[in-house]
Amino acid sequence: MFESAEIGHVIDKDTFEAEVPALREALLEAQFELQQQGRFPVIVLINGIEGAGKGETVKLLNEWMDPRLIEVRTFDQQTDEELAHPPAWRYWRMLPAKGRMGIFFGNWYSQMLQGRVHGEFKDPRLDQAINAAERLEKMLCDEGALIFKFWFHLSKKQMKARLKGLKDDPLHSWRISPLDWQQSQTYDKFVKYGERVLRRTSRDYAPWHVIEGVDSCYRSLTVGRILLEGLRQALDRPKVKPEKVAVAPLPALDDQVTLIDSLDMTLRLEKDDYEEQLITEQARFAGLLRDKRMRRHALVAVFEGNDAAGKGGAIRRVAAALDPRQYSIVPIAAPTEEERAHPYMWRFWRHLPARGKFTVFDRSWYGRVLVERVEGFCSRADWLRAYGEINDFEEQIADAGVVVVKFWLAIDKETQLERFQAREEIPFKRFKITEDDWRNRDKWDAYRSAVCDMVDRTSTEISPWTLVEANDKRWARVKVLRTLNQALEDAFERADKQARKRKSRK
């Protein structure tokens, strides 16, 4: 994989200087078209061997292009805020917006390679990380991002020579960090695992470019040309209008025997039972969130449901159990301008709770496979791939200790009608009912299909859906709280078990 980057590519200075002016102009032009179009972000990943010219190349790109449209991001030591969130959070928060270019210096690849080379974990964990990177990049590209992955390479001999050269040069010796020398010790491992990573993550939508780092003219010109070609292709691509399907084709089987239809909508609680059970579950919930084991977890509760199913009321009963400092509630409505300039999942990543905290999403990332699907706000391809992206997302955050609990609050069509009418009559509830609600009601069947698909495709062991029979609000509220409690207790127990296992192994 690296052979052709060790054969000593050279471009002489004259050729270089003759070609650079045109290249620069073309790059600048491309960069401004990128900004003007504002259609997609560009992400440049910089990896490879120390001393192979990574820093120099990034510096040069900033000189050739307009640095005001480039964000160079480094990911060294994690900050404590980053440590309190799932690993990918730090990358999500740094994603460039559409029309801009982000250069990620030190990224998910450097993190996994460092970890493997220094023996923090073995191949299976490396493969997991590789897989996660692939899925992240696939998703970003599906959302329109243009990703360049550069691996700057040197043979072992070349690297040693270069490090020595830098060290002897008083102007540059400050650049050699202890880490660099360390890498010269671990070169073989680094290259071995690097090869594994490159092999498995070079994909048509985001291929690796291995750049021989010895000769600066060759290196710079090659990177510049690759960038330009990739940018031009993406910029000249005709603007495809996403295929809009107002109501998506229903699944073939629609015999009304869906999960939703099989719910027992008569379930209810008497007032006395309700009050007793509610208080019990609220106290249990408050206790669990104060449990010191909570410090290693975070809790995410997702509320989806039919209009007027009682999401707000259920959320308030959950919140009432807690000190308001313990939770935050994120209502999801139409995305803001900044949110639209980022990949779909960005707006949810930014609201993820830190360890020990609890976030309620009042509607959520499932909007894409519900309202956006049914109303045709996104293309069929978009919502179809969303299922996989959502599962990936939930797996990633679950792996980091986040407990994800998802509720679909279901009511039947008659109950909805009654509630709509009631809302229109009570002054301080009028804000709760809009034209949209009546319109959505006409699409009852389309929504039902979307819900069933959603549950089928995203109810996983890691984060199952809980369907809540919500014709009776009391029943629904108690069920919600009880489910949250069960999920937290299960998570604590699993963690305890693992801790015991680890202990006994020692």
Next chain:
Amino acid sequence: MFESAEIGHVIDKDTFEAEVPALREALLEAQFELQQQGRFPVIVLINGIEGAGKGETVKLLNEWMDPRLIEVRTFDQQTDEELAHPPAWRYWRMLPAKGRMGIFFGNWYSQMLQGRVHGEFKDPRLDQAINAAERLEKMLCDEGALIFKFWFHLSKKQMKARLKGLKDDPLHSWRISPLDWQQSQTYDKFVKYGERVLRRTSRDYAPWHVIEGVDSCYRSLTVGRILLEGLRQALDRPKVKPEKVAVAPLPALDDQVTLIDSLDMTLRLEKDDYEEQLITEQARFAGLLRDKRMRRHALVAVFEGNDAAGKGGAIRRVAAALDPRQYSIVPIAAPTEEERAHPYMWRFWRHLPARGKFTVFDRSWYGRVLVERVEGFCSRADWLRAYGEINDFEEQIADAGVVVVKFWLAIDKETQLERFQAREEIPFKRFKITEDDWRNRDKWDAYRSAVCDMVDRTSTEISPWTLVEANDKRWARVKVLRTLNQALEDAFERADKQARKRKSRK
């Protein structure tokens, strides 16, 4: 100040229960109007004596109102990201958007009181903090924010009784932290400094409300009523259209002998001199940013100037001196939707560099007193008060070690014409020239007045303006770099001197 909150206010349970339903409805209604209008944010500050019912009240407010529109923020231990920024940064990043309510539990007041009570500093520093709080709140209110400040009070006797009561109650004993007991030791100091703070920060636009905390019915009802009344007043206030003045009245004296007119626009550098000096200054700059004293500072460079004055080119020469990982460049254009939903300065606070870092603002917070003033995008009152707000902002960040260097790149009208024409002819520079540029040119005199006012009002010892004669790009670029270097050296020297002073005092 606290006397009337120690006399034992009580509201009996029947009165309370009779009044609550209507109050809740009215609060809910107000809250949704707040959201619908989306005109202003609401900030509720919670302070006072431990055990006086702060937590309980916030919890109750979340139950009475819709918690999905409320953000409860706590400010305990600073995170390392917060520690790396000026003190107010943590509050700015948590400001609620227009239409929402933020409850700040632990805020600038708790921070200054804790510091003073525990002897971390003396009265002069407390007064500085008081003053900073006042200015912050004034600015927020001027931008439309509605601020409620609640001080929950207990007499010493009441507090001790309440802490003891909580301790003996097994359901609540977990709530008593060591800090609470500590406060019972420091009650007298806390009240003494609390009084000083309240006295000096109770203003017509954001008065304090002292609430006696003993009786929960009294406490809750009082807070609820105050909130409702304040909300209603603000919501019912007629939407005043800001007075739009397309071109602001020029200052009385306009005899063409302005600072701008007195610049020597013939200053220039020969190519050889330029190349030598540029390299020298770039090396000096790189060295200064690597200096270990830089770790206690951050650098902010603001670039403003006539259109086509060469801001971009100057910024690139600055950037070229550095490793791209050391700086970021923030181009300021029209604000995004989220930015418009926050106070004017919010978008700049969010981009401030952390300690050790360097941020270039390509256009800046001075937009308000330049383009927004001249084009009439904001009212006369807005840009007039902006001078003071900007000085406050720069003082705050300078106090935290941020070195602020501001450049106005000036060219004369003929030079601008030449450059505009040249830009229209060079293909890859066409993007740089728009209709707007030609339009702005017609307002040359209005802009000049705005610039002179700006310099007069915001060139301070803490962060002076540097006027750069930019008819000759070479001269301008070297002057920019030299000024940055001088500013950093001065800052390092001042810090060294202070360190020596501190040492010799010991």
